[in-house]
Amino acid sequence: MxxxxxxxxxxxxxxxxxxxxxxxxxxxxxxxxxxxxxxxxxxxxxxxxxxxxxxxxxxxxxxxxxxxxxxxxxxxxxxxxxxxxxxxxxxxxxxxxxxxxxxxxxxxxxxxxxxxxxxxxxxxxxxxxxxxxxxxxxxxxxxxxxxxxxxxxxxxxxxxxxxxxxxxxxxxxxxxxxxxxxxxxxxxxxxxxxxxxxxxxxxxxxxxxxxxxxxxxxxxxxxxxxxxxxxxxxxxxxxxxxxxxxxxxxxxxxxxxxxxxVTCRGRWEKIKLITGQTLILDASHNEGSAAILAKNLAELHAQTGKQFTFVCGTLGEDRAQAIFATIAAHAHEIYLVTINQPRATPANELLKIAPPKASIKSLSQLFSSPNRFLPENSSDIIIVTGSIYLLGEVLSLIDETAALHNEVCLQDKI
Structure with a gap:
C-alpha cells in the first residue's frame, strides 16, 4: 500500500x-x-x-x-x-x-x-x-x-x-x-x-x-x-x-x-507576507473564543490605530454571528469564503448576516500565489478567522511546502 x-x-x-x-x-x-x-x-x-x-x-x-x-x-x-x-x-x-x-x-x-x-x-x-x-x-x-x-x-x-x-x-x-x-x-x-x-x-x-x-x-x-x-x-x-x-x-x-x-499554529499566529503585510491566523470559532478575539483586536487597534482586513468562514451561522459581532467595529473590509468542509456555511448565507463591509471571495482569489494577498486596497494587517479548517486552507495556499502536503480536507466529519 x-x-x-x-x-x-x-x-x-x-x-x-x-x-x-x-x-x-x-x-x-x-x-x-x-x-x-x-x-x-x-x-x-x-x-x-x-x-x-x-x-x-x-x-x-x-x-x-x-x-x-x-x-x-x-x-x-x-x-x-x-x-x-x-x-x-x-x-x-x-x-x-x-x-x-x-x-x-x-x-x-x-x-x-x-x-x-x-x-x-x-x-x-x-x-x-x-x-x-x-x-x-x-x-x-x-x-x-x-x-x-x-x-x-x-x-x-x-x-x-x-x-x-x-x-x-x-x-x-x-x-x-x-x-x-x-x-x-x-x-x-x-x-x-x-x-x-x-x-x-x-x-x-x-x-x-x-x-x-x-x-x-x-x-x-x-x-x-x-x-x-x-x-x-x-x-x-x-x-x-x-x-x-x-x-x-x-x-x-x-x-x-x-x-x-512553545509554538501552537493558528493561535494568533503572525506571518509576514512578501507584500510587507502581516497575516494573522486566528482559530476563533465559537462564542467563547470570539470573546478572546475581541481582547486581541482591541489590543492590536490600540497599538496600531488601524482597522483590519478580515477573511472569515465558519461552520454554522451561530458561530458566524459571534465572530461578526466581534470584528465589525475593527473591519476595513471583510471577505467571506466557503470552507471546503461538509458542514461549512456557504458564503452567500454568511453574507445575509454579515456586517455591511462584507463581500464574497474565494480563497484562490485572495491568495493567488504563495506569500501574497491579492486585493491591493487591503489594510496592512489581514486577519483570517472563523474556523481552524479555514486556517489550514490558507496555509496550503501561502506556503509552498504546505501545498505539497495539503491534506486539509482529510478531517473529522463532525
Missing part, C-alpha cells in the same frame, strides 16, 4: 461520519493488546484552550528532557500533525504502515476516522516508549474515543457553548459531558469556568474522589503564545506540572524555558 491508497482508505472512514461512544475503540484497542495502558498520560478537554494547553505541556516536558507524545486534532495541513513524538509529526511511511496494520481490524469493528487515528496514536506512543503522552480530547469527553486511557491527571481548560447539538444546550450539560474524563482517585485541574459549569465538575469529581485544583489569582506566567487567554493556559499547564512533580520532576528553569519556546 502506498500513501495514496492509505489516504483513500482514510477518506472512506472519514466519509462515514463521526461516531461517539467507546464500544468500537475498546474493541480496536483490545485487538491491539491495549497499547494505551503502556505509557503515562495527561488527558485534556475544554471548549477552548485545550490545544494550547497540550502544546505548552509538550514544550515544558520536552524541555525538561522527557520523550513526549502529543495527540491533537484537527490538523492544519498535514495529517501527521495529529500524532507527534518529541515534536516530530508522524511520517507518511508510518501512516501507511499503520493503515496496513490496522485496516482489517478496524473494518471488523466499524471504527470512525477519528477512532482509527486514535488507535494509531496509542500504538505509536507505546512502541516509541514515550515518557509522558499529552492526549487532547476530540469532542466533549465522556464519549470521546480518547477516553479509554487512565491518565495521571485530567484537565478541563474552559467551558462555553459549542457543539450544542451533541453536547447539550446548557453549560451544565456541556460540563457534564466534559467531566466524563474525570477518573476515580485521579486529580483534576480546571481553568476559569462559569460557576454553573464548575459546580458540575466539582460534583462529578467528588463522586469519584478526584481532588480538584483550580488556577487562581491573575498573576499568570508569561508564555510565547499571544494574549491574556494564553497566560491562563500557561497557568493551567504550570499547575499540572506542579501537581505531577513527584512523578515527573521539572525544574523551574525548564518550565520557564518551555513556556517561552
Amino acid at each position: 502506498g500513501y495514496t491508497k492509505a489516504q483513500e482508505y482514510l477518506y472512506s472512514l472519514r466519509n462515514s461520519g463521526s461516531k461517539l461512544g467507546l464500544e468500537r475503540i475498546k474493541i480496536l484497542a483490545e485487538e491491539l493488546s491495549n497499547p494505551q495502558n503502556n505509557f503515562p498520560s495527561i488527558h485534556v478537554t475544554g471548549t477552548n484552550g485545550k490545544g494550547s494547553v497540550c502544546s505548552i505541556l509538550d514544550s515544558i516536558y520536552r524541555t525538561a528532557g522527557y520523550k513526549t507524545g502529543l495527540h491533537t486534532s484537527p490538523h492544519l495541513v498535514y495529517l501527521g500533525e495529529r500524532i507527534r513524538v518529541n515534536g516530530q509529526n508522524l511520517s507518511r511511511d508510518k501512516i501507511v504502515q499503520y493503515t496496513e496494520e490496522l485496516s482489517s481490524i478496524a473494518d471488523k469493528s466499524g471504527v470512525s476516522f477519528f477512532e482509527f487515528m486514535t488507535g494509531i496514536t496509542f500504538l505509536e506512543f507505546a512502541r516509541e516508549g514515550v515518557d509522558i503522552a499529552i492526549i487532547e480530547v476530540g469532542l466533549g469527553g465522556e464519549h470521546d474515543s480518547t477516553n479509554i486511557i487512565n491518565p495521571e491527571i485530567s484537565v478541563i481548560t474552559s467551558i462555553s457553548k459549542d457543539h450544542t447539538n451533541i453536547l447539550g444546550n446548557s453549560l451544565s450539560e456541556i460540563a457534564h459531558a466534559k467531566a466524563g474524563i474525570i477518573k476515580q482517585n485521579t486529580p483534576v485541574v480546571i481553568g476559569v469556568l462559569p460557576l454553573e459549569a464548575e459546580a458540575v465538575i466539582r460534583k462529578v469529581a467528588k463522586q469519584k474522589n478526584a481532588p480538584v485544583y483550580a488556577i487562581s489569582g491573575s498573576n499568570y506566567p508569561e508564555t510565547a503564545l499571544h494574549g491574556s487567554c494564553q497566560r491562563e493556559n500557561a497557568a493551567i499547564a504550570s499547575l499540572v506540572v506542579n501537581i505531577l512533580q513527584s512523578k515527573f520532576p521539572v525544574s523551574e528553569a525548564a518550565k520557564s524555558k518551555g513556556l517561552m519556546s
